[in-house]
Amino acid sequence: MLFQDLYSISTQEKTENGISVHLNLNAEHLIFSGHFPGNPVMPGVCMLQILKELTEVAVGKKLRLSTSTNVKFLALINPEKNPKLLVNIEILEESKLIKIKNITTFDDTVALKLNATFTIIS
Template identity: 55%
Template sequence: MQLKDFYTVNNVAVTENNATANITINKDHEIFKGHFPGNPVTPGVCMMQIIKELTEGVVGKKLMMQSSSNIKFMAIINPEKTPDLVLTLNISETENGYKVKNSTTFDETVALKLTSNFIEK
């Protein structure tokens, strides 16, 4: 885990090319003291790192992001109000690595959608 104690994986369900992970963001993590005091916002780059780490766990390999597209941050993830997230990953193997289509939600709200290509480290 790149960011120690930033989030907890509550469970991951894997079926064929799909994985669904339930995680909880740690509202007391150091990063929120600077992003932003009194109104914490989960940084987008941290969400992208979580997606990478979850994908590594599913495929059992160390990965590096090669490219991302269709990145849409659709709602603010405030860890004090909505720390529990559901990340849906559609993972397909490519010639060079893996393509991941992600949707991240809390409650009924879509917070993030992105497509990333990963290669083995």
């Protein structure tokens, strides 16, 4: 985990096409003190890192982000107000590539949608 203690996984299950993960964000994590003081918001780059880490665990391989398309941050994730996220990732493995489609939500709010391609590095 690149950002130690940023999140914990409460449940993770395989789906027909990928994984579904319930995460708990750590609102006390140091990253939120600078992003932004008094109004913490989950940085987009952290969300991308979390998706990479979850996908690596699901496929059992180390990955490097190659491309991302249709990245849509649709709602701010405030870890004090919305610490529980549901991350759904569809995974398709092609040769030396892993392609994902993600929808991340809290409550009934879609916070993030994206498509990404990762290169398998080991």
